[in-house]
Amino acid sequence: MTEAKNRNVLFVVFQRGNMSLEMLIIGAGPAGISMGAEAVASGIDSDKVLILEKAPEHSYMIRKFYPEQKLVTANYKGQAAVCNGVMCIPDYSKSETLSYLDQAIEKHNINVKYQETVWKLEQLKDGSFYVSSDKGEYQTKTCIIAIGMMGKPNKPDYKIPSELNGKVHFDITSKKIENAKVLVVGGGDSASEYVQYLSQEGNAVDLSYRKDSFARMNEININSLMALCEREKTELILNSNVCELKANGEMVEVVFNEENIPNRLYEHVVYALGGSTPKNFLKLLKIEFSGEDDQPVVKEGYETSIPGLFLVGDLSAGKRGGSIISAFNSSHEAMKKICTDYLTCKI
Numbered sequence: 001m002t003e004a005k006n007r008n009v010l011f012v013v014f015q016r017g018n019m020s021l022e023m024l025i026i027g028a029g030p031a032g033i034s035m036g037a038e039a040v041a042s043g044i045d046s047d048k049v050l051i052l053e054k055a056p057e058h059s060y061m062i063r064k065f066y067p068e069q070k071l072v073t074a075n076y077k078g079q080a081a082v083c084n085g086v087m088c089i090p091d092y093s094k095s096e097t098l099s100y101l102d103q104a105i106e107k108h109n110i111n112v113k114y115q116e117t118v119w120k121l122e123q124l125k126d127g128s129f130y131v132s133s134d135k136g137e138y139q140t141k142t143c144i145i146a147i148g149m150m151g152k153p154n155k156p157d158y159k160i161p162s163e164l165n166g167k168v169h170f171d172i173t174s175k176k177i178e179n180a181k182v183l184v185v186g187g188g189d190s191a192s193e194y195v196q197y198l199s200q201e202g203n204a205v206d207l208s209y210r211k212d213s214f215a216r217m218n219e220i221n222i223n224s225l226m227a228l229c230e231r232e233k234t235e236l237i238l239n240s241n242v243c244e245l246k247a248n249g250e251m252v253e254v255v256f257n258e259e260n261i262p263n264r265l266y267e268h269v270v271y272a273l274g275g276s277t278p279k280n281f282l283k284l285l286k287i288e289f290s291g292e293d294d295q296p297v298v299k300e301g302y303e304t305s306i307p308g309l310f311l312v313g314d315l316s317a318g319k320r321g322g323s324i325i326s327a328f329n330s331s332h333e334a335m336k337k338i339c340t341d342y343l344t345c346k347i
């Protein structure tokens with residue numbers, strides 16, 4: 001069938017009653033939820049706004065990667081805790097943060113479909129989008145991608161032997177680690193928070209970081225880490241680059257690049273190396289990328305090179321990384337642009 005005929009078939013399908021939307025949002029984290037809230041607060045009918053989330057619950061990244069007792073700081077990574085839109089948080093616990101996001105979905109009557117994965121997104125001749133998932137087909141005037149960066153946590157470039165399955169981790173909620181000898185690898189806020197959490201769980205935790213100081217860590221996390229070092233609860237292995245993991249009986253043998261650092265044995269190794277832009281997904285949508293680090297192009301109001309298609313939250317936060325409040329604010333900016341150029345906003 002020719003492409004033109006294909007498109008005609010699509011229109012017939014929609015005329016037969018498939019869902020026609022003003023806004024379809026992919027991803028129900030802080031960015032996706034606040035995008036829904038901004039849309040409804042701008043007077044868009046909530047029946048015409050839909051979020052598709054691939055996980056069984058919203059804010060899946062927060063559930064999976066935040067330690068249970070974590071303090072969720074409003075000024076994460078030193079970003080100003082200033083909210084411009086309809087959603088805002090102070091410093092909260094993890095459960096308070098999740099419950100705030102629950103309430104936002106409820107208050108704004110936002111439709112979220114869980115465990116639904118988008119397969120195809122295509123712009124039609126009239127500028128709207130055809131979106132197909134494993135569970136349905138949609139036509140939408142605007143489309144917002146809010147899938148964050150942690151769908152694929154960064155992994156080291158050396159191979160991890162399969163015998164170490166269950167002993168090497170990229171988050172700390174998939175398996176309970178208690179009373180064990182653990183190495184955390186990384187130097188950002190997540191690395192410090194993992195060390196703090198694992199120490200609370202009775203583990204003896206070391207931290208390996210490739211630099212000699214923690215320039216990417218906030219003050220609270222540096223101070224907490226230093227306090228643990230002073231109490232000899234954790235050992236910092238600075239200027240260290242892990243280059244190999246080997247199975248050694250029941251233990252993980254960690255090999256460092258530096259000749260002065262002998263191999264060490266741990267029961268578990270946890271990587272906190274951040275996440276990376278899901279390039280394959282975005283390139284599939286034909287979004288333009290540019291620059292040395294090949295990042296998606298975002299214009300005013302977080303619009304991509306494709307008119308009507310927006311990237312909000314961590315995805316558009318650049319190298320420095322995002323925060324919950326910056327995700328909320330990006331949705332507010334995107335909504336302003338959408339109201340100006342695409343949808344009739346009543347408020």
Ligand SMILES: Cc1cc2nc3c(=O)[nH]c(=O)nc-3n(C[C@H](O)[C@H](O)[C@H](O)COP(=O)(O)OP(=O)(O)OC[C@H]3O[C@@H](n4cnc5c(N)ncnc54)[C@H](O)[C@@H]3O)c2cc1C
Nearest residue numbers: 027029030031054060061072073076148313314322323324
């Ligand atoms: C360990 C750690 C600690 C942090 N601590 C703080 C803090 O204290 N304070 C703070 O402000 N920020 C903190 N952050 C950063 C903050 O969590 C992020 O900036 C924020 O969650 C970004 O929101 P988002 O909606 O863009 O992405 P995410 O929170 O990553 O949400 C993306 C959502 O999209 C879903 N998704 C992914 N792919 C798809 C797909 N293909 N289809 C459908 N759905 C999909 C995911 O399941 C998820 O629910 C921390 C981050 C980490 C990793």
